[in-house]
Amino acid sequence: MIGRLNHVAIAVRDISAASALYRNTLGAQVSAPEALTDHGVTVVFITLPNTKIELLEPLGADSPIAKFLEKNPDGGIHHICYEVEDIAAARDRLIQTGARVLGAGEPKIGAHGKPVLFLHPKDFNGTLIELEQA
Numbered sequence: 001m002i003g004r005l006n007h008v009a010i011a012v013r014d015i016s017a018a019s020a021l022y023r024n025t026l027g028a029q030v031s032a033p034e035a036l037t038d039h040g041v042t043v044v045f046i047t048l049p050n051t052k053i054e055l056l057e058p059l060g061a062d063s064p065i066a067k068f069l070e071k072n073p074d075g076g077i078h079h080i081c082y083e084v085e086d087i088a089a090a091r092d093r094l095i096q097t098g099a100r101v102l103g104a105g106e107p108k109i110g111a112h113g114k115p116v117l118f119l120h121p122k123d124f125n126g127t128l129i130e131l132e133q134a
């Protein structure tokens, strides 16, 4: 069911400082910051030859990233995103297996303008998984 690794997301406290680190120290191409109010995050993308890195800064205290940073003050890997061909079919299959699909199973439009869903980290070895329709 799952396809390409679309991105690995890292929670950061200061997206400007984290972007500068990737740009200046690692020599990466970093996109301009974008605020996604629907997801409670400011995001930048770093495009690598085989996948992307997503840096996420919380947009307000209610952001899932703010809660993650409370528990992980240095930041860290927040989720990994796999592509799926048909997100509704993937959701139905996952629900049948008993996996918890977050957000009542309703896809939201993600950072790339495509539908995304999240799966509970407790059902996947402590890793939050995002699915993005390819």
Ligand SMILES: CC[C@@H](C(=O)O)C(=O)SCCNC(=O)CCNC(=O)[C@H](O)C(C)(C)COP(=O)(O)OP(=O)(O)OC[C@H]1O[C@@H](n2cnc3c(N)ncnc32)[C@H](O)[C@@H]1OP(=O)(O)O
Pocket (backbone or CB within 6 Å): 009, 036, 039, 041, 043, 054, 056, 064, 065, 067, 068, 071, 077, 078, 079, 081, 102, 103, 109, 110, 111, 112, 116, 118, 120, 121, 122, 126, 127, 128, 130
């Ligand atoms: C840029 C847009 C988009 C894209 O297109 O790429 C994005 O990526 S947006 C990214 C941000 N959005 C989300 O994270 C949405 C999905 N997340 C959630 O719904 C919640 O964050 C959550 C995963 C359900 C956790 O929320 P909650 O239960 O309220 O928090 P707790 O702190 O109580 O966590 C419970 C339990 O789970 C552990 N946990 C939480 N987050 C993670 C994580 N990212 N990775 C691994 N484990 C995580 C947390 O530590 C708790 O465990 P215990 O302490 O053992 O109880």
Ligand SMILES: [Co+2]
Pocket (backbone or CB within 6 Å): 007, 009, 054, 079, 081, 130
């Ligand atoms: Co993501």
